[in-house]
Each structure stands twice: as structure tokens, then as C-alpha cells.
Amino acid sequence: MNTLRLCAYFFYLSGRRTAGVVRLHPFLSIWFVILFLGGVFILHLGFLIAISGAGLIPEIKPEDVLIILMVLFFIKSVAEGFHTLVDSNGVGFLLSQPITESELVYARMGASTLSHMVLIATGSGVLALFDSYYGFVVLSNTPPVAYIELILAAPFASVLGIGTSLEAGASTPLRRVRSMIYTTPFGISLLIVHLTGFGYLQVGVILFATLLGALMLYLRHSVIYEVSVPQGLRVEKTLHLPAPFFWILNRTQKTLLSSAWVTFIRGRQMRVTLGVVATLFIFSLAIRFELNTLIAYTEHVSTLLASHFDLLSLIFIIYFGGMLLAGVPAMEGIILNRRSMWLYRSLPVSTEDLLIARARLLAPNMLILMFGVGIPASLIVGLTPVETAVLVVSSGILFLMGVGMGQILGGVFIKGVEEEYESSVLVLYTLLMSTLILFSALLMIAWFFFTIDWVLGVLVLVLIFDLSFLIPIAGVRISSRFIERFEGL
Amino acid sequence: MMVPVKIPLCFQLDTRVVIEVTGIKKVYDRVVALDGVTFRVNQGEIFGILGSNGAGKSTLLKVLGCIIPPSGGDARINGMSILKEQVKIKSITAYLPEVPIFPEKLTGREVLRMVASLRGVDEGYAEKSCERIARRIELEELDSPVETYSKGMKQKLSIIAAFFFKPMVMLLDEPTSGLDPKYSRVIREMITESRSTVLVSTHSAFLAEEICHRVAILHRGRIIASGRIEELIATSGGKTLEDAFVSLVSSGENKK
Numbered sequence: 085m086n087t088l089r090l091c092a093y094f095f096y097l098s099g100r101r102t103a104g105v106v107r108l109h110p111f112l113s114i115w116f117v118i119l120f121l122g123g124v125f126i127l128h129l130g131f132l133i134a135i136s137g138a139g140l141i142p143e144i145k146p147e148d149v150l151i152i153l154m155v156l157f158f159i160k161s162v163a164e165g166f167h168t169l170v171d172s173n174g175v176g177f178l179l180s181q182p183i184t185e186s187e188l189v190y191a192r193m194g195a196s197t198l199s200h201m202v203l204i205a206t207g208s209g210v211l212a213l214f215d216s217y218y219g220f221v222v223l224s225n226t227p228p229v230a231y232i233e234l235i236l237a238a239p240f241a242s243v244l245g246i247g248t249s250l251e252a253g254a255s256t257p258l259r260r261v262r263s264m265i266y267t268t269p270f271g272i273s274l275l276i277v278h279l280t281g282f283g284y285l286q287v288g289v290i291l292f293a294t295l296l297g298a299l300m301l302y303l304r305h306s307v308i309y310e311v312s313v314p315q316g317l318r319v320e321k322t323l324h325l326p327a328p329f330f331w332i333l334n335r336t337q338k339t340l341l342s343s344a345w346v347t348f349i350r351g352r353q354m355r356v357t358l359g360v361v362a363t364l365f366i367f368s369l370a371i372r373f374e375l376n377t378l379i380a381y382t383e384h385v386s387t388l389l390a391s392h393f394d395l396l397s398l399i400f401i402i403y404f405g406g407m408l409l410a411g412v413p414a415m416e417g418i419i420l421n422r423r424s425m426w427l428y429r430s431l432p433v434s435t436e437d438l439l440i441a442r443a444r445l446l447a448p449n450m451l452i453l454m455f456g457v458g459i460p461a462s463l464i465v466g467l468t469p470v471e472t473a474v475l476v477v478s479s480g481i482l483f484l485m486g487v488g489m490g491q492i493l494g495g496v497f498i499k500g501v502e503e504e505y506e507s508s509v510l511v512l513y514t515l516l517m518s519t520l521i522l523f524s525a526l527l528m529i530a531w532f533f534f535t536i537d538w539v540l541g542v543l544v545l546v547l548i549f550d551l552s553f554l555i556p557i558a559g560v561r562i563s564s565r566f567i568e569r570f571e572g573l
Numbered sequence: 574m575m576v577p578v579k580i581p582l583c584f585q586l587d588t589r590v591v592i593e594v595t596g597i598k599k600v601y602d603r604v605v606a607l608d609g610v611t612f613r614v615n616q617g618e619i620f621g622i623l624g625s626n627g628a629g630k631s632t633l634l635k636v637l638g639c640i641i642p643p644s645g646g647d648a649r650i651n652g653m654s655i656l657k658e659q660v661k662i663k664s665i666t667a668y669l670p671e672v673p674i675f676p677e678k679l680t681g682r683e684v685l686r687m688v689a690s691l692r693g694v695d696e697g698y699a700e701k702s703c704e705r706i707a708r709r710i711e712l713e714e715l716d717s718p719v720e721t722y723s724k725g726m727k728q729k730l731s732i733i734a735a736f737f738f739k740p741m742v743m744l745l746d747e748p749t750s751g752l753d754p755k756y757s758r759v760i761r762e763m764i765t766e767s768r769s770t771v772l773v774s775t776h777s778a779f780l781a782e783e784i785c786h787r788v789a790i791l792h793r794g795r796i797i798a799s800g801r802i803e804e805l806i807a808t809s810g811g812k813t814l815e816d817a818f819v820s821l822v823s824s825g826e827n828k829k
Contacts, residue, residue: 339690427675427684427734429640430668431691432660568642 088191197239232284236291410446410483411519414490414559425567435564443487443556450483470538474530477545481552482523488555489519495563495570526552589616591651591742591770592637598645599632599794606632608794609646614770614787621785622774623818629794630774631671634744637772638668650742664692667740667769671747673731677720681712681730684719685737694738702737710759724751732760736767745773749780778815788814792822 428438458479462472526548534541592614599607606629614620624630635641637648639659648655650662675684682703689699707715712729719727728751735743748764749757761784764771775781781788782802789799798805798821802814809817 339687426640426668426670426673427688430638430663430666430670431688432664432693433691434660 088194193239201235410450410486411490411493414443414446414487414494425570435567436560439491439560439564439567443491443560446483446487450480454480454483470542473542474534474545477542477549478530481526481545481549482519484549484552485519485522485526485555488557488559489522491556491559491563495566522555590614591616591618592620592648592772594637594646594648596646597633597636597643597648599629599636599641600644605794607636607643610791610794610796611646612789612796612799614772616770617768618787619764619771619773619785621781621788622772622791623776623778623781623788623814624774624791625776625822628776628791630776630791631746633791634668634746634772634774638666638744639663640668665741667735667738667743669731669735669743669745669748671750673727675719675727675730677718680718681715681722681726681733684730685715685734688734689738692738699737702739703733706733706736706763709763710756725753725756728752729756732763736763739767740769743767743769743771743773745771747775748773749777778813778818782814790818790821797821 429435454476458476459472462475467475530541530545530548533544590613592612594610594612597607597610598605610629610633612620622630622633632641636643637650637655639655639662643655651665653662655662675681679687685699685703686696689696689703703715707713707729710729710732712726712733714722714726719730722730732748735745743764745764749760752760761780764773765784773780773785785802787799787801788805789796790805791797798808798817800808805817805821806812806814809820811817811820
């Protein structure tokens with residue numbers, strides 16, 4: 085009974101927070117909606133142009149906007165999935181009540197699942213309402229299995245979100261490694277299954293993995309206590325950044341980078357990185373759902389999509405992964421240290437040095453994304469060298485933009501994020517969308533040149549890649565100004 | 574062995590001005606936190622800023638530590654302007670905030686190593702110096718993450734970070750906040766032994782009376798009185814600095 089009551093409490097809390105976004109930040113909310121819809125719309129348009137080839141601009145229908153709305157709901161559920169579940173203050177407060185840990189874990193999972201499903205149902209309802217105008221062309225032609233996979237995504241996101249937040253919230257390297265063992269292969273295997281397409285087998289695997297995850301969580305629920313009561317913990321050894329990354333840095337940057345690295349390893353950023361797996365899964369699912377609906381009513385696009393379906397899914401996953409890997413840690417890094425900023429600001433170190441060190445901390449992510457993921461993935465799906473170059477370079481562009489936008493937003497929202505939960509969700513959205521808009525615009529330029537000549541296209545893309553280095557530099561400059569003006573210390 | 578903390582009045586100070594504050598103003602939105610603050614502190618002097626809550630003490634120290642920029646006026650630390658040479662000023666200055674917050678995931682020792690490295694202090698010297706101060710103030714948990722520290726332990730860590738490199742100038746914002754009487758006394762001893770030029774803000778007349786050579790009373794962002802403690806007491810007609818403070822602040826309120 086407690087579980088149900090708690091579930092209702094968490095669900096209510098989630099609703100209040102969502103409502104709070106509108107109530108507390110009307111301007112930001114409008115800004116976010118414009119950014120989001122605009123960003124996805126441009127991406128959508130660019131995507132259609134790209135796959136239609138030869139600069140053909142397809143007709144934009146009202147359904148496009150509605151599908152975009154659907155994606156909005158998905159992202160909202162993803163944010164809920166791994167963001168609200170780490171409210172340690174809430175857990176700490178509840179632990180003083182006559183409630184068992186199992187009830188707490190189940191209640192959080194239940195509320196999160198419910199919250200996702202409400203969002204998905206709302207999105208679907210709106211979509212159905214407008215689709216009825218066209219005689220249910222879109223919804224009726226989408227395979228039922230796609231809906232099932234979509235519904236299953238809700239408990240999956242809950243399990244993965246709770247799993248990563250509980251384990252990675254712990255403070256020792258051992259527990260962190262354990263969290264990776266629990267959650268990362270779990271998420272990656274699902275991504276691979278997901279890439280093979282919609283189907284009842286995939287649905288079964290997701291269901292099984294979700295149940296397995298729930299079982300693992302049940303076994304590990306005592307971690308809540310460990311997270312909440314870290315007293316007496318000792319760290320015997322300092323984790324240093326590997327020496328090869330040091331050659332380009334001066335003494336100040338090395339020191340800052342080392343402390344940032346240790347903070348990254350021990351802190352919330354690791355959890356965020358793990359949470360990216362869940363995000364990627366849901367986001368790629370959203371994209372696939374979008375593709376399916378497109379197939380349903382656009383015959384011309386349908387033919388093109390059918391032949392490039394897996395490739396496009398992969399590209400989207402790499403792109404969004406890059407964006408999150410770059411932007412979120414860049415943003416979080418600054419936000420996380422806002423409270424301890426007095427320490428850095430009382431030392432003889434310029435703000436720019438501090439931010440550059442943080443941006444460089446993300447360089448290994450970029451290399452892994454471009455070469456460790458991009459090239460093997462291209463080989464697996466059988467891309468040509470030109471397509472591989474496009475994929476790899478685009479990943480790099482997106483990564484650089486993510487870092488730049490993350491730095492800017494980390495600085496701009498420096499105060500709001502600390503004080504309001506709602507703001508942090510908005511910042512995450514804004515990060516995703518603003519990066520998306522910029523990236524889509526740049527990519528569309530490159531695609532335009534590709535339609536003229538592929539050599540010219542590659543050259544333009546490489547040029548854009550080079551110019552993209554200016555974005556983190558601009559990000560550092562802008563952010564450092566905001567931080568220097570920040571007075572809420 | 575405990576050393577007496579009380580400063581003898583005959584204490585000889587260097588007359589070289591190290592901190593020179595001229596008409597400093599600070600406005601947050603529409604709230605005036607500092608309104609034309611002017612004073613000087615000589616080398617080796619312990620100068621107290623005494624004020625009630627919200628008087629602008631912390632803001633003043635943040636401005637002088639180049640943590641936040643002033644809205645008007647200027648100040649020179651060892652001849653360097655806070656408007657132009659912030660990094661140089663920080664390299665000779667230790668700033669201790671009222672509520673120290675550190676990167677939670679680092680251990681105390683890691684925080685100190687980072688501070689030492691960024692200040693360019695020799696690693697071996699820093700290690701020994703930090704250990705020595707840690708022993709004196711009995712902070713034994715240097716190898717535990719800061720997130721496990723109590724308020725008092727964080728205060729002790731910030732005191733080590735401020736003292737270990739023997740700064741030329743110290744800006745101390747309520748340095749004994751969160752500490753019990755035993756450690757509070759040790760900190761007062763450390764301040765008087767330091768030989769640095771110290772600007773200490775406090776709302777405790779007792780602390781100011783015990784360690785400061787001169788005191789300025791800050792009220793609503795303005796200095797309403799300053800001078801040697803016995804001068805302030807004599808001016809107010811009271812018996813203690815606390816009497817003087819209450820009397821001066823009340824008359825300041827009445828004038829307003």
C-alpha cells in the first residue's frame with residue numbers, strides 16, 4: 085500500500101514540476117518551445133532534403149509539426165527518466181519515514197513509468213486528433229509493433245534511469261565500475277537490438293531486459309542507503325588523468341584538468357554519461373517512429389527511407405550521442421562547480437583557463453566518437469569512404485558545437501540552474517535544441533554543396549569542421565564573461 | 574603551548590599602506606551593498622570590519638579579493654588596482670569566505686594540492702605546511718572526500734588553504750564561523766602570528782576587540798566610524814567595543 089501511495093506522491097511531484105516550468109518560467113518556456121520546434125523542424129526539413137536528393141524540397145504538411153510534437157514528448161520523458169530519479173534530498177527525507185527501500189524503488193519506478201506513459205499518450209492523442217483530418221493515414225499505417233515498442237520504452241527508461249542514478253550516485257570507483265557493468269552493456273545491447281528494426285523479437289528482448297533490470301534493481305536497492313549516508317568513506321587513491329593528454333597544457337590547465345577529471349570520475353557527470361545510453365535509446369526510437377509515420381504517407385520518401393533505414397538510425401544515434409556527450413558535461417561541469425566557484429575565483433587563475441581546461445577534458449570523448457564509434461559503425465553498415473568521411477566529420481562538428489553551446493549555456497544559466505530544478509531541464513532542452521538548430525543549418529549548407537558535387541561537398545564539410553573549432557572558443561569567451569559577472573557566490 | 578592572543582597596544586606597525594580602498598561602491602540590482610567605502614590598512618596590520626548582518630562586510634571582502642567587480646571606486650592591494658590586475662592580486666592574497674564550499678568529490682588533500690599547484694607553491698613545501706596546520710587545528714580527515722565533512726571541518730580546510738602559503742594579504746570573512754571555542758581560539762592565534770596584512774570581517778565585537786589593531790564599523794554599506802579600539806570606545810562613551818558598536822549603529826539609524 086505504501087508503494088502505491090509513494091507512487092502517487094512521486095507522480096504528483098513530477099506533475100507539479102512540469103507545471104512549474106510553465107508557471108515559474110513563462111519566458112523560458114516559450115523560448116524553449118520555439119527553439120525546440122524550430123530545431124526539430126529544421127532538422128526534419130534538412131533530413132527530407134538530404135534523403136530526397138538533388139535539392140528537392142518536399143511539401144511540409146501539418147503532420148510534420150505534429151510528429152515534431154511527439155518527439156518533444158519523448159525527450160521530455162527521457163529527461164524525466166534519468167534526471168528526476170536522483171533527487172537524493174527527496175530520498176533522504178523519505179528514509180526518515182516508515183517506508184522500506186523496496187517500496188521506495190518500486191514507487192519511483194512506477195511513478196516514472198506512469199509519467200512517461202502519460203506523456204506518450206498525450207502526444208499520441210494530439211497526433212491522432214490531427215491525423216483524423218487526413219483519415220488516420222499516418223497512425224493506421226504505422227505498424228502496431230512500433231506502438232508496443234514505444235510503450236515499453238517507458239518502463240525501460242525508468243529502470244535504466246534509476247539504475248544509473250543509484251549506482252553512479254555512489255562515491256567510490258568500485259561502485260561506479262559496478263554501475264557501468266549493470267547498465268551500460270544493458271543499454272548498448274538494447275540499442276543494437278533496436279537498430280535491427282521494429283519487430284516482435286525486439287519487443288520481447290526489451291521486455292526481458294526491462295524485467296531483468298527491475299530484478300537487478302531489487303537486488304541492489306540497498307544502494308539508496310549508501311548514497312544517502314556516505315559518512316566515513318575514505319578515498320585511498322587519487323585518479324589522475326593519463327599523461328598523454330597533458331602535452332598540450334600549461335601548468336594551470338593541467339591542475340584544473342586533473343581536478344576536473346577526478347570530479348568527473350567520482351561525480352555526477354559519470355552518471356550523466358551513463359544516462360546518455362537511455363537517452364539515445366529513446367531518442368532513436370522517436371526518430372524511428374517519425375520515419376515510420378513518414379513512410380506511411382509519403383510514398384516517395386518511403387522508398388528512399390526503406391533502403392537507408394538502419395544507416396539513418398545509426399547516424400542519428402551518433403549525432404545525438406555526440407551532442408549529449410559534448411554538451412551536457414561541458415554544461416554540467418560549470419554548473420556543478422558554481423558553488424565552489426569562490427575557490428577558483430580567489431586563486432590566480434583566469435576564468436578562461438578554467439573553462440578551456442574543462443572543454444579539453446571532453447577531447448577524449450570526441451576522439452572516441454569520431455574514430456572509435458564513427459568509423460567501425462560505418463564499416464558495419466557498409467558506407468562508402470565519402471559517406472564515412474561525412475559521418476565522422478559531422479560527428480566532430482556536432483561535438484565541437486555541443487561543447488561550445490554547453491559552455492555558453494552553463495554560463496548563461498549559472499544561477500537559475502542552481503536554484504530551480506525546472507531550469508536545469510530547460511537548460512538541457514535548450515542545449516539540445518540550440519545545438520540542433522546550428523548543426524542542422526550547417527549540415528544543410530554542406531548537403532547543398534553535395535548536390536552540386538561530392539568533392540565540393542566534402543571540402544565544404546571539412547571547412548565547416550575547421551570553423552566549428554571557433555564555437556567552443558566563442559563559448560569559452562562568452563561563458564567566462566557571464567561567470568565573471570556572476571555575483572551569487 | 575597556547576600563546577596569549579591579545580594584541581599589545583604598543584604593537585609597532587609598518588606605515589607602508591598595503592590595502593588602499595577609495596570610494597568603493599557595489600550595487601546588486603537596486604540594492605546598494607557598499608556606498609563609497611574608503612579606508613587604508615598598513616603592512617602587518619590586522620584591520621577589522623565590524624558590522625551587523627547585511628551591512629556589506631562579505632561584499633567588501635569579495636570586491637577586494639577580486640571575486641566580484643565593484644560598481645564604482647577602486648582599491649589598491651600592494652599598489653595594484655583591483656580593476657586591472659586581478660590575477661596578480663590573487664597571487665598574493667588569501668580569501669576565506671564565510672561559507673566555504675569545495676568540490677565535493679575531491680578529498681581535502683586533493684583540494685589543497687590543487688590550490689597549491691594553481692598558486693605555484695612548491696609541492697613539498699605545501700604538503701608540509703598543510704600537514705602542520707592540519708595538525709594544529711586537528712583536521713585528521715584530509716584523505717576523506719569533502720562531501721563527508723561537517724561545517725566546521727570545511728571551515729578548517731578553508732583555513733589551511735588560506736594560511737599554508739603565507740600570503741602577504743589575508744581577507745578573512747568571519748574566520749571563526751562554525752568553529753567551537755577551542756579551535757576558534759587557535760584560529761585567532763594563527764591570525765595574530767601570521768604577520769600578514771589582515772582584513773577581517775566579523776559581527777563579533779569580541780573577536781574584533783581581541784585581535785584587531787584598528788576597526789571600521791560598517792553600517793548599511795557605509796563606514797560610520799573607524800580607528801583604534803580604545804578611540805572608538807572613548808568616542809561612544811561606553812566600556813567595550815560592543816557598547817561602542819551598538820551606540821554608533823544606533824546613532825547611524827537615528828541620523829537616517
